Amino acid sequence: MNIGFIGLGNMGAPMAANLVKAGHHVTGFDTANVKLDGVEIVASAQDAAKGRDVVITMLPNGAILRAVAEQIIPAMDKGATLVDCSTVDVQSARSVAEQASKAGLGFVDAPVSGGTVGAEAGTLTFMAGGSDTAFKVAQPLFDIMGQKAVHCGDAGAGQAAKICNNMILGITMIGTCEAFALADKLGLDRQKMFDVVSTSSGSSWSMNAYCPAPGVGPKSPADNDYKPGFAAELMLKDLRLSQQAAETADADTPLGQAATALYETFVEAEDGKGRDFSAMLPRFEKRGRD
Ligand code: NAD
Numbered sequence: 001m002n003i004g005f006i007g008l009g010n011m012g013a014p015m016a017a018n019l020v021k022a023g024h025h026v027t028g029f030d031t032a033n034v035k036l037d038g039v040e041i042v043a044s045a046q047d048a049a050k051g052r053d054v055v056i057t058m059l060p061n062g063a064i065l066r067a068v069a070e071q072i073i074p075a076m077d078k079g080a081t082l083v084d085c086s087t088v089d090v091q092s093a094r095s096v097a098e099q100a101s102k103a104g105l106g107f108v109d110a111p112v113s114g115g116t117v118g119a120e121a122g123t124l125t126f127m128a129g130g131s132d133t134a135f136k137v138a139q140p141l142f143d144i145m146g147q148k149a150v151h152c153g154d155a156g157a158g159q160a161a162k163i164c165n166n167m168i169l170g171i172t173m174i175g176t177c178e179a180f181a182l183a184d185k186l187g188l189d190r191q192k193m194f195d196v197v198s199t200s201s202g203s204s205w206s207m208n209a210y211c212p213a214p215g216v217g218p219k220s221p222a223d224n225d226y227k228p229g230f231a232a233e234l235m236l237k238d239l240r241l242s243q244q245a246a247e248t249a250d251a252d253t254p255l256g257q258a259a260t261a262l263y264e265t266f267v268e269a270e271d272g273k274g275r276d277f278s279a280m281l282p283r284f285e286k287r288g289r290d
Pocket of ligand 1 (some may be wrong): 006007008009010011012029030031032045058059060061064068085086087088112113114115116229230234
């Protein structure tokens with residue numbers, strides 16, 4: 001396929017590289033000065049979009065996605081498909097889907113889980129929203145960049161799944177960190193805590209695959225001085241999206257709200273910025289009960 005790729009950052013660059021490795025022709029654009037083996041870099045988003053079968057965007061947020069969509073939708077060939085893999089608010093995804101449809105284009109919102117490691121290894125999970133036809137066009141590309149793609153429903157359903165997933169992740173990470181900090185103060189050995197919880201009803205991905213305690217469980221950012229990984233500010237971005245969606249949908253999400261407030265304090269008033277989101281553990285360890 002002839003693919004345009006817009007947003008070649010930490011995630012976009014390895015995803016585009018995997019498409020090149022699989023034999024696709026990839027034309028890329030980023031506002032930063034990027035060079036990527038095998039990707040033809042062009043001077044504008046329109047140039048990356050014009051004449052492509054599929055255009056993939058991997059951008060920081062909904063406002064930037066909307067601005068880029070304004071530029072590329074008129075430039076794309078009728079019948080082509082726009083696939084947005086960024087994590088953005090549901091409203092932005094639906095609004096871009098509508099614009100794309102009016103222009104005779106297919107659209108899939110397809111945010112990902114798996115981080116930069118998954119992007120490099122081609123093992124991302126895609127959660128997709130859009131028509132069956134658009135999903136079918138994108139699926140072979142998801143198969144290259146990832147290990148699983150779930151078609152969740154109409155436009156916006158991919159973003160809805162992503163923010164619900166990450167709201168659970170933020171909540172379980174906080175729960176796991178505060179339980180470790182409590183266990184420490186109760187004199188419980190961390191390895192024993194991991195051995196019990198990882199095979200008991202308190203287990204979760206946060207404990208089992210991404211353990212926030214250094215030296216315990218599989219290798220994780222905790223073993224690398226909490227260098228991200230998945231940065232606390234990105235978790236805050238996703239939690240804010242979940243609360244924005246909850247507000248619009250009139251959904252009661254008290255733990256999502258509490259997790260958002262905690263990450264907000266951690267990133268904006270404490271030392272969380274630039275650290276992995278699992279660095280909540282040393283944060284709790286320093287504190288007593290207020
Ligand atoms: P990043 O900041 O590394 O990459 C974004 C890229 O977009 C940058 O290279 C930036 O220069 C480029 N950009 C910004 N404005 C642009 C414009 N107008 N036109 C073209 N390019 C533009 O971010 P990332 O970590 O690659 O994340 C991208 C998206 O993926 C975000 O929505 C993020 O929430 C989501 N995500 C990230 C991770 C992760 O672990 N990093 C995991 C899952 C999802």
